[in-house]
Amino acid sequence: MSKRKPKGESHVRVYAHEMRVPAWQTLDVDARALLLELRALYRPSQGNVVFLSLREAMRRLHIGQRRAQHAFAALIERGWISIAAPGGFSRKTRHATSYRLENESTGEPNSIPRKPYMRWQPEKTR
16 A cells, blocks of 8 residues: 555655755754755745744744744745735734745746845854
């Protein structure tokens, strides 16, 4: 009997060519795990917008606030994600920051993913 995934079940994929770029190789394990969590939250029907609060990221990764903040910052710096809309307390209801996955298109017709992480290079130290 073969074990097949149920039809329509989502999955998370990191391609080998993505793992060979410096933007992946210089990430710590927290940032790599966070990227997988963000990709797991992606739903094409919602456009390229993923919501994940800092507190929820801490809970999912079993890490503290500083490590979670550092992981978000590393992903943004290297071009894996970008901020679609900042979160805050300015509305009547609190809302989490929404992120855009840079490996996915914007959802508009004929749009292609930017993938800036493929071109990212670490700063050279003197």
